[in-house]
Amino acid sequence: QSALTQPASVSGSPGQSITISCTGTSSDVGGYNYVSWYQQHPGKVPKLMIYDVSTRPSGVSNRFSGSKSGNTASLSISGLQAEDEADYYCTSFTSANTYVFGTGTRVTVL
Amino acid sequence: VQLVQSGAEVKTPGDSMKVSCRASGYTFTDNYIHWVRQAPGQGLQWMGWINPNGGGTNCAQNFQGRVTMTRDTSITTAYMELRSLRSDDTAVYYCTRAAGGSSFDPWGQGTLLTVSS
Numbered sequence: 001q002s003a004l005t006q007p008a009s010v011s012g013s014p015g016q017s018i019t020i021s022c023t024g025t026s027s028d029v030g031g032y033n034y035v036s037w038y039q040q041h042p043g044k045v046p047k048l049m050i051y052d053v054s055t056r057p058s059g060v061s062n063r064f065s066g067s068k069s070g071n072t073a074s075l076s077i078s079g080l081q082a083e084d085e086a087d088y089y090c091t092s093f094t095s096a097n098t099y100v101f102g103t104g105t106r107v108t109v110l
Numbered sequence: 111v112q113l114v115q116s117g118a119e120v121k122t123p124g125d126s127m128k129v130s131c132r133a134s135g136y137t138f139t140d141n142y143i144h145w146v147r148q149a150p151g152q153g154l155q156w157m158g159w160i161n162p163n164g165g166g167t168n169c170a171q172n173f174q175g176r177v178t179m180t181r182d183t184s185i186t187t188a189y190m191e192l193r194s195l196r197s198d199d200t201a202v203y204y205c206t207r208a209a210g211g212s213s214f215d216p217w218g219q220g221t222l223l224t225v226s227s
Contacts, residue, residue, distance in 0.1 A: 098170055
């Protein structure tokens with residue numbers, strides 16, 4: 001199972017909006033509404049930000065939102081803040097009853 | 111809800127290692143436990159899951175034949191054993207709870223495995 005494809009880096013200025021893509025296949029992202037997103041600051045444990053494509057857990061800012069179209073899922077961050085600077089990973093359920101992570105995206109706040 | 115993992119380990123190539131993940135704050139048998147690893151400076155890699163209710167498992171093709179996941183419901187602890195260790199198995203190993211749908215939450219604090227001769 002190959003890793004889902006994410007851009008290596010995305011940047012934006014404070015207050016701007018950015019979007020991170022996560023591209024898979026019809027056997028994972030495209031076949032199920034089981035995509036989630038994780039934020040990881042350096043040296044820290046990953047934190048759940050979005051699950052089931054677009055559901056935000058309690059406690060996560062509404063500046064984070066998720067969507068999916070075909071084989072590509074997306075995480076959007078609006079009103080970018082310095083604290084959003086981190087690595088972001090998508091993951092998807094697969095037809096083999098397994099999961100696969102994305103390659104990861106470094107978000108930089110300029 | 112909390113997952114607490116065993117401490118860091120140093121192993122020699124060819125060895126085996128076993129990480130524990132003690133769960134508390136919820137009914138252990140209600141949620142799958144997943145294992146994820148992260149090599150230094152690299153991304154997250156999903157390894158496998160265990161269903162504490164019955165012990166069924168599934169793992170990524172990369173690890174088939176080399177990983178065994180077990181659990182002890184009496185002490186609400188899941189285990190992941192990795193055999194025939196190589197230097198590229200050096201990583202932080204995490205356990206995490208499948209909390210519903212596609213969510214993994216919370217995560218254990220991570221266990222650093224160093225494989226070196």
